[in-house]
Amino acid sequence: MTTNKINRTFATLLLIGVVVILAGGIIGLGLAPIAPLLVAIAWVVLLMRLSGVSFKDAQAALIKGIEAGIAPLFLFLLIGAMIALWLGTGVIPTMIWAGFKLINPQWFLPTALLTCALVGMMIGSAFTTMSTVGVALMGIGTTIGFNPAIVAGFVVSGAIFGDKSSPLSDSTNLAAAVAEVDLFAHLKNLMWTTIPALLVTLLLAFVFGLSGVHAGSVALKTSDMTHLITPTWWAIVPILLIFVTAMKKVPAIPSLLINVVVCSAYYLFSGHSLKTWSNLVVNGFHTTSHNATLAALLNRGGMVAMMDTIMLIMLALALGGLLSNLGILRAVMNPLVSKLKSQRSLVFSTLVTGIATNFLVGEQYLSTMLPGQLFKEDYKRFGLSPLALSRAMEDSGAIANYLVPWGVAGAFASQTLHVPVLSFVPFTFLALLSPVFSLLSALTGMGLKQSKKEA
Numbered sequence: 001m002t003t004n005k006i007n008r009t010f011a012t013l014l015l016i017g018v019v020v021i022l023a024g025g026i027i028g029l030g031l032a033p034i035a036p037l038l039v040a041i042a043w044v045v046l047l048m049r050l051s052g053v054s055f056k057d058a059q060a061a062l063i064k065g066i067e068a069g070i071a072p073l074f075l076f077l078l079i080g081a082m083i084a085l086w087l088g089t090g091v092i093p094t095m096i097w098a099g100f101k102l103i104n105p106q107w108f109l110p111t112a113l114l115t116c117a118l119v120g121m122m123i124g125s126a127f128t129t130m131s132t133v134g135v136a137l138m139g140i141g142t143t144i145g146f147n148p149a150i151v152a153g154f155v156v157s158g159a160i161f162g163d164k165s166s167p168l169s170d171s172t173n174l175a176a177a178v179a180e181v182d183l184f185a186h187l188k189n190l191m192w193t194t195i196p197a198l199l200v201t202l203l204l205a206f207v208f209g210l211s212g213v214h215a216g217s218v219a220l221k222t223s224d225m226t227h228l229i230t231p232t233w234w235a236i237v238p239i240l241l242i243f244v245t246a247m248k249k250v251p252a253i254p255s256l257l258i259n260v261v262v263c264s265a266y267y268l269f270s271g272h273s274l275k276t277w278s279n280l281v282v283n284g285f286h287t288t289s290h291n292a293t294l295a296a297l298l299n300r301g302g303m304v305a306m307m308d309t310i311m312l313i314m315l316a317l318a319l320g321g322l323l324s325n326l327g328i329l330r331a332v333m334n335p336l337v338s339k340l341k342s343q344r345s346l347v348f349s350t351l352v353t354g355i356a357t358n359f360l361v362g363e364q365y366l367s368t369m370l371p372g373q374l375f376k377e378d379y380k381r382f383g384l385s386p387l388a389l390s391r392a393m394e395d396s397g398a399i400a401n402y403l404v405p406w407g408v409a410g411a412f413a414s415q416t417l418h419v420p421v422l423s424f425v426p427f428t429f430l431a432l433l434s435p436v437f438s439l440l441s442a443l444t445g446m447g448l449k450q451s452k453k454e455a
């Protein structure tokens with residue numbers, strides 16, 4: 001591709017324009033992210049054409065960016081279908097019923113955080129965690145009176161911790177692979193920042209939980225809801241299936257397909273027609289209850305419900321493809337890398353690059369990989385272990401995507417939990433605190449792996 005005419009000044013001005021378009025449109029004007037993303041793509045394509053890059057090369061870069069996200073896009077369709085089937089076959093209603101029976105409202109937020117963390121560790125997927133137990137916990141939390149944004153923040157925080165701490169996680173394996181370190185050594189080193197972030201988040205969960213609800217009104221609300229929900233023994237089957245396929249290291253798409261097939265078979269054998277099944281999978285679940293609260297909890301899911309998220313993510317991937325494949329990001333970053341003077345500045349730059357890339361391209365994997373590719377040799381030059389690099393990559397690139405309205409992870413969490421990204425971001429403490437503790441490690445030297453101590 002023709003990238004030789006791109007200089008640092010031009011690339012910097014282009015990136016500033018992208019930031020102004022996205023921030024001004026989404027935060028300033030309150031627009032849905034899709035329209036500003038489209039404008040940003042047009043801005044990049046037109047300015048790159050003025051710099052000598054052909055429309056053909058720009059199109060190729062755009063398409064290459066989208067191709068990198070085909071797997072998660074298809075995954076989202078399957079998750080939409082699975083949520084609908086888990087609702088239609090009583091799985092999620094049973095989970096909500098059990099939550100009303102078992103969870104003490106004052107301990108709800110800490111319980112939600114730790115439940116999502118544990119499930120995420122076992123299955124290695126924040127997305128699957130949010131779309132299964134996360135959906136049920138959102139229903140319980142909002143019914144007993146918590147602000148949906150607060151519940152979503154702790155659900156997402158728990159899912160992130162589980163994903164970061166699991167050897168089955170795609171992002172964790174990616175960070176270890178790019179930095180060329182042992183996976184379990186990477187997981188062990190991550191705990192220097194992840195455990196403190198979790199403990200502070202857990203403390204805040206207790207604080208918010210103790211001040212968020214009144215016991216009397218909660219008892220009345222949950223009693224009303226439990227009488228409207230009929231639990232089913234079947235719920236244990238698809239839940240166990242998720243864990244079994246995860247333990248067997250079945251990839252995400254086949255794992256969800258298996259779950260969809262099994263749930264579909266049960267739904268059809270329960271007396272529903274093919275037409276009803278098709279409508280459920282495509283358009284989502286709609287309860288026959290006239291109770292407004294129950295309808296708000298259960299009317300969701302379906303592949304059509306994921307289409308707004310898929311459109312958003314396709315545009316974000318297209319923008320990311322332009323910025324990365326046309327050399328725009330590297331034109332800005334390479335001169336900065338050469339000016340690093342210390343271990344502290346190196347870790348700080350890695351964190352900032354991972355976070356900034358997430359906001360520019362909206363893609364988690366690229367935002368994790370780019371800092372690793374840019375700074376790998378500098379970590380050797382400054383005597384830092386590659387484990388220090390892999391941790392900084394994960395504490396920024398892999399996590400910040402949940403805080404970006406047009407990011408793959410942020411958009412998915414918003415669609416699945418029915419809460420806008422900008423609403424739950426202030427309460428997603430684990431994602432906010434992980435880079436802070438990573439920076440503190442660099443400033444104090446505590447837990448910062450030197451190359452001679454890598455073992």
